[in-house]
Amino acid sequence: MKKFFLLSILAMLTSFIHAQNADYKVVFDVTSKDSINYQTVVREASLIRESNPDANIEVVVYGQGLDLVLKDKSTQADAVQQLISDKKVSFKVCAMTMKRNNVDESQLLPGVEVVPDGIYEIISKQHEGWGYIKVAH
Amino acid sequence: MKKFFLLSILAMLTSFIHAQNADYKVVFDVTSKDSINYQTVVREASLIRESNPDANIEVVVYGQGLDLVLKDKSTQADAVQQLISDKKVSFKVCAMTMKRNNVDESQLLPGVEVVPDGIYEIISKQHEGWGYIKVAH
Amino acid sequence: MKKFFLLSILAMLTSFIHAQNADYKVVFDVTSKDSINYQTVVREASLIRESNPDANIEVVVYGQGLDLVLKDKSTQADAVQQLISDKKVSFKVCAMTMKRNNVDESQLLPGVEVVPDGIYEIISKQHEGWGYIKVAH
Numbered sequence: 524m525k526k527f528f529l530l531s532i533l534a535m536l537t538s539f540i541h542a543q544n545a546d547y548k549v550v551f552d553v554t555s556k557d558s559i560n561y562q563t564v565v566r567e568a569s570l571i572r573e574s575n576p577d578a579n580i581e582v583v584v585y586g587q588g589l590d591l592v593l594k595d596k597s598t599q600a601d602a603v604q605q606l607i608s609d610k611k612v613s614f615k616v617c618a619m620t621m622k623r624n625n626v627d628e629s630q631l632l633p634g635v636e637v638v639p640d641g642i643y644e645i646i647s648k649q650h651e652g653w654g655y656i657k658v659a660h
Numbered sequence: 661m662k663k664f665f666l667l668s669i670l671a672m673l674t675s676f677i678h679a680q681n682a683d684y685k686v687v688f689d690v691t692s693k694d695s696i697n698y699q700t701v702v703r704e705a706s707l708i709r710e711s712n713p714d715a716n717i718e719v720v721v722y723g724q725g726l727d728l729v730l731k732d733k734s735t736q737a738d739a740v741q742q743l744i745s746d747k748k749v750s751f752k753v754c755a756m757t758m759k760r761n762n763v764d765e766s767q768l769l770p771g772v773e774v775v776p777d778g779i780y781e782i783i784s785k786q787h788e789g790w791g792y793i794k795v796a797h
Numbered sequence: 798m799k800k801f802f803l804l805s806i807l808a809m810l811t812s813f814i815h816a817q818n819a820d821y822k823v824v825f826d827v828t829s830k831d832s833i834n835y836q837t838v839v840r841e842a843s844l845i846r847e848s849n850p851d852a853n854i855e856v857v858v859y860g861q862g863l864d865l866v867l868k869d870k871s872t873q874a875d876a877v878q879q880l881i882s883d884k885k886v887s888f889k890v891c892a893m894t895m896k897r898n899n900v901d902e903s904q905l906l907p908g909v910e911v912v913p914d915g916i917y918e919i920i921s922k923q924h925e926g927w928g929y930i931k932v933a934h
Contacts, residue, residue, distance in 0.1 A: 549783050554837070555934045563691070563723055567779060570756060574777070586837055587934050619844060640848070642841060646823055646928020654783020659796035659933035660692045660724050686920055700828070700860055704916060707893060711914070791920025796933035797829045797861050 547571065547578035550648040552657045554586035558598040561591045564658045565602040572609055580606075581648060585617035585641030589624055592616050592635045600632055607634035617641030684708065684715035687785040689794045691723035695735040698728045701795045702739040709746055717743075718785060722754035722778030726761055729753050729772045737769060744771035754778030821845065821852035824922040826931045828860035832872040835865045838932045839876040846883055854880075855922060859891035859915030863898055866890050866909045874906055881908035891915030 549571070551564050568580045582591075590596040592614055597603060606612045615638045616631065628637060638644045649655050686708070688701050705717050719728075727733040729751055734740060743749045751772045758764070758774065765774060775781045786792050823845070825838050842854050856865075864870040866888055871877060880886045889912045890905065902911060912918045923929050 547780060547783070549779060552930065557934075559724075567723075571777075571779065586841075587833075640845075642823060642845065642928070642930060643821060645930065646821070649928050650926065652787065654779075654786050655792060655929060656689065656779060656782065657794040657796065657931040657933060659794060659931065660694075684917060684920070686916060696861075704860075708914075708916065789924065791916070791923050792929060793826065793916060793919065794931040794933065796931060797831075 547575045548648075548653040549578070549580055550645055550653045550655055551580070551582045552645055552655065553582060553584045553588035553591055555659060556587040556590055557660075559660060560588075560658050561597070561599045563660070564591075565599045565606060567656075568606055568612060569602065572606070572612060578611060579653075580612045581644075581653070582606075582612075582614045583617070583638070583641050583645050583648075584614065585620045589616065589620055589626065592632050593626065593630055594632055595630065597632060603632055604634070607632070615641070615644055617644075684712045685785075685790040686715070686717055687782055687790045687792055688717070688719045689782055689792065690719060690721045690725035690728055692796060693724040693727055694797075696797060697725075697795050698734070698736045700797070701728075702736045702743060704793075705743055705749060706739070709743070709749060715748060716790075717749045718781075718790070719743075719749075719751045720754070720775070720778050720782050720785075721751065721772075722757045726753065726757055726763065729769050730763065730767055731769055732767065734769060740769055741771070744769070752778070752781055754781070821849045822922075822927040823852070823854055824919055824927045824929055825854070825856045826919055826929065827856060827858045827862035827865055829933060830861040830864055831934075833934060834862075834932050835871070835873045837934070838865075839873045839880060841930075842880055842886060843876065846880070846886060852885060853927075854886045855918075855927070856880075856886075856888045857891070857912070857915050857919050857922075858888065859894045863890065863894055863900065866906050867900065867904055868906055869904065871906060877906055878908070881906070889915070889918055891918075 553564055564582060571578050571580060584592050607614055614635045616635055618637050618639050690701055701719055708715050708717060721729050744751055752775045753772055755774050755776050827838055838856060845852050845854060858866050877888060881888055888909045890909055892911050892913050
């Protein structure tokens with residue numbers, strides 16, 4: 524009887540911890556070359572950080588999204604730099620996308636991190652319980 | 661030995677309950693001003709509700725999606741109203757998006773609910789186990 | 798005391814198993830009639846399979862995405878066929894979308910599977926822990 528009581532407590536605790544876990548963590552998926560989408564994702568990331576001191580944001584760029592993080596092409600270079608200076612925000616770009624476009628690390632905005640596979644990065648975050656937002660309109 | 665047996669039972673039960681939990685709950689993410697996307701989301705929501713008496717649907721509108729829920733601009737006003745009259749469907753709009761567009765509650769279709777932050781609304785639903793569908797084409 | 802110890806071990810084991818579970822499983826959501834999106838999803842699926850012998854991929858086609866899997870209309874027929882010949886890749890199309898477009902099974906590329914409801918297929922995969930990627934740009 525006592526054992527069942529303990530087991531029930533454990534089950535309830537587990538549920539509770541799980542439910543409480545809904546802190547603000549979000550991974551944005553950017554595959555667009557449309558500058559409106561770039562404007563959108565930096566605005567959304569900035570707004571979230573302004574209102575939520577504990578929020579964690581990761582922007583994953585792959586496919587046609589590459590321009591967002593390129594020194595010579597980004598229409599949001601200043602905003603991206605500002606966001607990267609925030610320890611709770613990171614920008615990650617897919618190495619396979621860079622290779623296909625003959626882009627090397629020197630062409631990236633400072634602080635942009637390279638990941639081997641953008642899609643795997645995103646689904647890993649999803650698996651860890653991060654929220655997922657596709658940036659498209 | 662008996663304790664381990666009980667613990668195993670608990671673990672199996674937990675897995676079972678988790679697996680059984682796949683009921684039809686879906687949050688739609690609308691950030692488009694393209695009326696084809698508005699048509700799509702109301703058609704999909706209606707079809708789901710027609711075939712699934714227990715399905716729960718939430719449509720979250722933010723960014724450029726705002727027009728879908730505005731009295732004066734929605735191309736799907738009737739369909740949205742019809743859906744909102746269904747207790748298992750809700751439409752939620754982001755207060756920050758409304759503010760940025762100088763829109764107040766009186767301009768919303770009746771029954772549309774305001775949430776402080778559309779993205780947080782979406783990732784909270786994801787965290788609670790709701791399916792996520794980005795509406796884009 | 799011993800009981801609590803056992804319960805703690807169980808809790809840790811459960812977390813560990815959950816965390817280890819991040820294998821490469823991804824469901825792609827295709828609702829576009831834009832051939833760039835078709836090109837993108839077959840390229841991404843092929844690249845993932847080339848680098849990850851254990852990865853599982855499912856491409857769910859509904860709404861305006863139908864053309865991708867039609868014999869007479871797909872711009873990626875060969876690539877889709879190649880992918881389908883891989884046991885770890887499947888293409889599924891929504892029966893409701895087919896009906897609305899007066900398309901029957903004979904018009905599908907060989908090996909494409911029909912599911913009753915594309916959205917339910919996607920959220921079921923999400924619920925089972927698969928990663929989700931919306932294909933849009």
